[in-house]
Amino acid sequence: GITRHYTFNVRLKNVTRLCHTKSMVTVNGKFPGPRVVAREGDRLVVKVINRVPNNISIHWHGVRQLQSGWADGPSYITQCPIQTGQSYVYNFTIVGQRGTLFWHAHFQWLRATVYGPLIIFPKHNASYPFAKPHKEVTIMLGEWFNADPEAIIQQALQTGAGPNVSEAYTFNGLPGPLYNCSAKDTYKLKVQPGKTYLLRLINAALNDDLFFSIANHTFTVVEADASYVKPFETNILLLAPGQTSNVLLKTKPNTPNAKFFMLARPYFTGMGTFDNTTVAGILEYENPSPHSSSSNLAIFKPSLPPINATNVVANFTNKFRSLASTRFPANVPQTVDKRFFFTVGLGTNPCPKNQTCQGPNGTKFAASVNNISFALPTTALLQSYFFAKSNGVYTTDFPNFPLHPFNYTGTPPNNTFVTNGTTKAIVIPFNTSVELVMQDTSILGAESHPLHLHGYNFYVVGQGFGNFDPKKDPAKFNLVDPVERNTVGVPSGGWVAIRFLADNPGVWFMHCHFDVHLSWGLGMAWIVLDGELPNQKLPPPPSDLPKC
Numbered sequence: 001g002i003t004r005h006y007t008f009n010v011r012l013k014n015v016t017r018l019c020h021t022k023s024m025v026t027v028n029g030k031f032p033g034p035r036v037v038a039r040e041g042d043r044l045v046v047k048v049i050n051r052v053p054n055n056i057s058i059h060w061h062g063v064r065q066l067q068s069g070w071a072d073g074p075s076y077i078t079q080c081p082i083q084t085g086q087s088y089v090y091n092f093t094i095v096g097q098r099g100t101l102f103w104h105a106h107f108q109w110l111r112a113t114v115y116g117p118l119i120i121f122p123k124h125n126a127s128y129p130f131a132k133p134h135k136e137v138t139i140m141l142g143e144w145f146n147a148d149p150e151a152i153i154q155q156a157l158q159t160g161a162g163p164n165v166s167e168a169y170t171f172n173g174l175p176g177p178l179y180n181c182s183a184k185d186t187y188k189l190k191v192q193p194g195k196t197y198l199l200r201l202i203n204a205a206l207n208d209d210l211f212f213s214i215a216n217h218t219f220t221v222v223e224a225d226a227s228y229v230k231p232f233e234t235n236i237l238l239l240a241p242g243q244t245s246n247v248l249l250k251t252k253p254n255t256p257n258a259k260f261f262m263l264a265r266p267y268f269t270g271m272g273t274f275d276n277t278t279v280a281g282i283l284e285y286e287n288p289s290p291h292s293s294s295s296n297l298a299i300f301k302p303s304l305p306p307i308n309a310t311n312v313v314a315n316f317t318n319k320f321r322s323l324a325s326t327r328f329p330a331n332v333p334q335t336v337d338k339r340f341f342f343t344v345g346l347g348t349n350p351c352p353k354n355q356t357c358q359g360p361n362g363t364k365f366a367a368s369v370n371n372i373s374f375a376l377p378t379t380a381l382l383q384s385y386f387f388a389k390s391n392g393v394y395t396t397d398f399p400n401f402p403l404h405p406f407n408y409t410g411t412p413p414n415n416t417f418v419t420n421g422t423t424k425a426i427v428i429p430f431n432t433s434v435e436l437v438m439q440d441t442s443i444l445g446a447e448s449h450p451l452h453l454h455g456y457n458f459y460v461v462g463q464g465f466g467n468f469d470p471k472k473d474p475a476k477f478n479l480v481d482p483v484e485r486n487t488v489g490v491p492s493g494g495w496v497a498i499r500f501l502a503d504n505p506g507v508w509f510m511h512c513h514f515d516v517h518l519s520w521g522l523g524m525a526w527i528v529l530d531g532e533l534p535n536q537k538l539p540p541p542p543s544d545l546p547k548c
């Protein structure tokens with residue numbers, strides 16, 4: 001591969017949407033941010049210069065970062081944030097991956113405005129496992145907040161309440177014509193008849209799973225989270241925040257006398273406030289017939305499932321299978337060295353004295369894994385691990401199983417068991433074969449949680465509704481062609497089982513990719529120890545690694 005250099009100038013920029021102008025943090029003045037491209041095997045060298053008042057760090061979401069954990073990017077996990085006036089060079093090689101990923105800020109809620117596509121093409125002379133598309137198009141789903149999203153979460157954390165929802169969803173930063181004062185900010189996709197387009201879809205929204213559909217057109221799904229899947233057809237896609245998907249769109253053989261809406265709006269099963277609005281873009285054929293000008297064409301709308309359509313989602317996610325071909329085998333761990341069972345869910349904490357809290361019954365919202373709310377430390381875990389082997393910043397007693405088992409999807413016990421924030425990690429030896437079952441709890445209403453693991457892809461070997469049954473369910477696991485991902489939705493009122501081989505030494509964050517749940521503590525850290533061989537060890541950090 002070759003080395004590709006990028007410069008990210010993090011700077012403020014005035015951006016107007018919905019007739020509302022705000023000064024916001026951007027990369028190179030762009031919203032969404034610039035596209036980063038590479039080929040499998042290339043090295044990326046990205047110099048990030050912070051010229052804004054906020055701290056920041058950039059995460060290369062889904063990049064495995066094999067032995068390059070210092071470039072992963074989550075603030076206070078693998079690095080201290082880059083402070084105002086400082087810079088940091090992210091230097092990493094793309095090994096064994098090709099497809100659609102994205103990059104985003106990984107500091108508080110800055111990724112609301114700081115994100116962009118990361119496109120990895122196959123090696124030179126390597127082809128896709130499907131016919132070469134006529135054209136490739138990237139569509140990023142996102143959210144627009146009139147207010148400063150950083151202020152929104154700070155306010156929510158102080159009051160203990162749920163945060164304000166965004167004003168709009170967006171396609172490539174554009175809310176579209178279904179919002180007030182937004183018609184001119186509409187994403188348009190112009191296509192020719194009888195061609196195949198590869199759509200690279202990315203859900204960069206902060207807090208919502210999104211359905212996506214285009215009227216009168218079907219998609220063939222060919223990739224998920226930069227891993228090829230067995231192609232399948234669908235009219236409706238669901239993407240959780242942090243998930244990406246490549247789909248083929250075959251256009252109609254003849255130019256129709258119509259335009260077609262593409263729509264996205266949330267899938268939501270939890271309690272509380274949610275944004276039920278819809279972003280629209282327009283699919284338009286080039287050169288409509290001479291007697292119909294584009295403006296008087298009929299426009300068709302797709303119908304999207306209801307907001308809480310859990311069965312639609314389960315049917316859709318069950319269709320994903322790894323390609324599992326000779327060229328792209330599925331290396332599913334067939335044996336397990338270590339089993340883990342994590343509950344994931346929301347809960348509440350008592351209101352601190354001298355404060356009034358606006359969460360349920362005067363409490364404050366919290367979220368947890370195994371009833372433990374994760375608190376970010378004040379220095380980076382990876383630094384602390386690498387140089388001082390803990391130094392009191394974190395403890396290694398994160399439980400492998402919940403401390404207080406109960407009927408997770410039945411009536412919750414009175415005590416909701418969410419601890420105050422602590423920083424706990426699990427330590428596993430190099431090359432441990434891990435099986436992890438994640439169980440949604442219905443303490444505050446069942447809700448789907450998109451769990452994202454840094455530094456790894458994992459295989460989704462099983463999922464189901466209700467309580468996971470360790471006696472019966474493992475017999476049904478798919479160990480042949482399960483989908484390989486970096487972000488999986490733990491189903492609302494159900495469970496998901498994943499397997500991965502811990503072959504990447506370092507400290508790896510695992511967390512809900514709803515930023516609000518992450519802010520409430522839905523996360524934990526894995527520490528994967530070095531192996532014996534030189535190529536199984538995490539090298540020392542680069543000299544410009546930021547200091548806290």
Ligand code: C2O
Nearest residue numbers: 059061074242452
């Ligand atoms: Cu895309 Cu830790 O996140």
